[in-house]
Amino acid sequence: MEIFRDLMARYREGVSQEDVDFTKDALLKGNALRFETQRALLGVISTMSEYGLPDDYIAQEENYVRELTVEKVNEMVNKYIDPMKMYYVVAGDAATQLKDLKKLGFGEPVLVK
Numbered sequence: 001m002e003i004f005r006d007l008m009a010r011y012r013e014g015v016s017q018e019d020v021d022f023t024k025d026a027l028l029k030g031n032a033l034r035f036e037t038q039r040a041l042l043g044v045i046s047t048m049s050e051y052g053l054p055d056d057y058i059a060q061e062e063n064y065v066r067e068l069t070v071e072k073v074n075e076m077v078n079k080y081i082d083p084m085k086m087y088y089v090v091a092g093d094a095a096t097q098l099k100d101l102k103k104l105g106f107g108e109p110v111l112v113k
Helices: 002-013 017-033 038-050 057-066 070-080 094-103
Strands: none
Touching: 002 070, 017 057, 017 070
């Protein structure tokens, strides 16, 4: 959880151009895998149909990714990522982990048995 807390804090401080470039590259290259097989292509078409997405949805999505800037990403991060409003699910031994979870400052953990 400390790693996650530190990661969220880092995002709140702002992402770098390198982060944005890496993410854009990964998303755009990963898109090719979405259409690699007929079954995958059928799945994408089915999802588009189910949600009423336009025929050029994939092109729109790729254009959106291409147009991302550091400023746009940081604006979205500050708008949508608030670690204090998030829910965290942690599976483990409460006897050894619960005490440390309380120290993280994300509110009082709820133990589910």
